[in-house]
Structures are given as structure tokens and as C-alpha cells.
Amino acid sequence: MDERFHSFAAFLRRKFPGTRVRKIPIDAGFTCPNRDGTLGRDGCVFCDPFAAGPVATAGWTIERQVEVRLRRSPATSFIAYFQANCNTHAPQDELRRRYEAALGHPRVVGLAVATRPDALPAPALALLQEMSGRTWLSVELGLQSIHERSLAWLRRRHTYAQFVSAFAELRRRGIDVVVHLIVGIPGETRADMHATVAAMNDLRPAGVKFHLLHVLRGAELQARHERGELPLLARAEYVDIICGLLERLDPGIVVHRLAVDREAGLLIAPAWAQDKAAVLGDVDAEMRRRRSFQGRLARADAPRPAVDKRVPML
Numbered sequence: 001m002d003e004r005f006h007s008f009a010a011f012l013r014r015k016f017p018g019t020r021v022r023k024i025p026i027d028a029g030f031t032c033p034n035r036d037g038t039l040g041r042d043g044c045v046f047c048d049p050f051a052a053g054p055v056a057t058a059g060w061t062i063e064r065q066v067e068v069r070l071r072r073s074p075a076t077s078f079i080a081y082f083q084a085n086c087n088t089h090a091p092q093d094e095l096r097r098r099y100e101a102a103l104g105h106p107r108v109v110g111l112a113v114a115t116r117p118d119a120l121p122a123p124a125l126a127l128l129q130e131m132s133g134r135t136w137l138s139v140e141l142g143l144q145s146i147h148e149r150s151l152a153w154l155r156r157r158h159t160y161a162q163f164v165s166a167f168a169e170l171r172r173r174g175i176d177v178v179v180h181l182i183v184g185i186p187g188e189t190r191a192d193m194h195a196t197v198a199a200m201n202d203l204r205p206a207g208v209k210f211h212l213l214h215v216l217r218g219a220e221l222q223a224r225h226e227r228g229e230l231p232l233l234a235r236a237e238y239v240d241i242i243c244g245l246l247e248r249l250d251p252g253i254v255v256h257r258l259a260v261d262r263e264a265g266l267l268i269a270p271a272w273a274q275d276k277a278a279v280l281g282d283v284d285a286e287m288r289r290r291r292s293f294q295g296r297l298a299r300a301d302a303p304r305p306a307v308d309k310r311v312p313m314l
């Protein structure tokens, strides 16, 4: 298909030619410093009780999660996505044991490790560097916005400067980074969101994930939504904003996500976000209507990263 942006699916086809690769979500049993009392106990305002991880397999051993997911999937190879909580928030031995539990399966060809910018101490960085020499690895770093007032609103309890420092440490070790961003944070203008994308163009991560601000069952945002205090984007508004962000995003940065992808029953609002295929179809149609593509409005002089292992755009 003639894609208007550099999708993760296209990236996988180029990275693993002839192999059908899928990402499988893993809850490896970690905690999060924003929930276990290290930084706070209430977490980010958008975080659900499963800490963004899989619901059906939460609490299972890693080996069993991998086994069951693989049995249910038609793909031939898999990237184990350590998704729930903060997957570098433990001593190095423990991190190694849990990563190895997934990598031990012969059909697991890579790791994606989700974490916070302030949870990457030297032993974790050293282990990730070692792992990236052995397998395909990306670290998924939650940022959400470059704007401090937005980080405070989201109750992230880290700064943009901490993110930049963690990002630089990972890149210095040759580790690919995928940055998570939230679209529709109350108080953010389109110019604010464009500034976040411009900052990504300067940093040049391997990938980004765009998340619509949405309400999940059990997250603090649920109460705000029920009190009528939470402005949420309409579908047409979201599609229009996303297309503007794609047009400004460096074409070499892989887009890992554009639409909400959460288990049925957890998503409360906006209801339209439940239909992921329709949202993706609308984004595609709008990009075609504009005769546009990823990076059409991006700066041409964005700096190159020191280490560049990315696959070129199709």
C-alpha cells in the first residue's frame, strides 16, 4: 500500500525481510517509581491499574505470556514488548533475568523496553547496551510533551531536561529510542504540539508513538471526565492535528502508533477512539486529500544523530 507516513509495519518488513514479525505485550512484574512511592503513589493521571500493560495475561510468568501469545498469533517471529510499568526499575540482575526469560524463546527476535527517562541508572544502561549488541532492541521512553506545564498536568514527575539527558545516554550507547507523545493535553495549542515534533526532529529518535489523550477505567482522568472537567478531542480534530504533526515530522522517524490500542472494556472516552481502523482510515484519507506525506513541512536542516542504525524510509 502507498503509505503516507513511515509506519512501523513497513519498518518491520524491511528490517526482517521474508518474516512476519509481531510485537507481543508483556507484563514482566515490575513496578513504577511514580507508583511505588519512589516519586509518588498516584501515578500519571492517564495511567490505568494495569500500568499500560496487557490485561488478560497480567500476573503470569514471562515464559507463559510468551508461549500463549505465540500460540495465538499467525506471525513467525516476535518482539517481546516489556510494556507494563517501568521496565528498567530493578537491579541489573533482575532486569537480566526477566529480559532473558523472553529472549530464551527461539521465535523472539527482539526486545522493546518501555521505561521513564528518570529510571535509567548506569547498570540498566550497560545491560541495555549489551542486549542491543545481541538482539534487535528499542527503548520506549515516555515523554508525552516537551512543555513543563503539560508534564506537571500529566503528573509525570520528570522534566524535559531529564528526558534529553536520558535520550543522549541511550543514543551514546547506540540504542534506538522510541518516544511516546500525547496529543490533546488540555492547554496545549497546535503550536505547542508542533514544537514537540520540532524537538523530535532535532533529537532524531528512531521512532515516535502518538497517543490520543483518552480516559481509561481506573485512571485518575476517569474521575475528572465524570465531573465534566476534561476536554477531549473530537475525531475530526484529532485527525486534523495528527496530519499536521505527520507533515512536520522528519520522514526518517518511524511512526509506531497513531491510534488508541487498549483492551476493550478499559477505554471509557472518547468513544470514537475504540474504532482504531476507522481513525487510521481517516488519517490516510486526510493525508491524501492534502496530497501530503510525512515530513512535507519538516525542516530540511535537522541535525543527524551521532549513531544512526535506522532503516531508510520506503
Ligand code: SF4
Binding pocket: 032, 033, 034, 035, 042, 043, 044, 046, 047, 048, 051, 052, 084, 085, 086, 116, 142
Ligand atoms: S504511565 Fe508509566 S510512568 Fe506513568 S504511572 Fe503509569 S507506568 Fe508509571
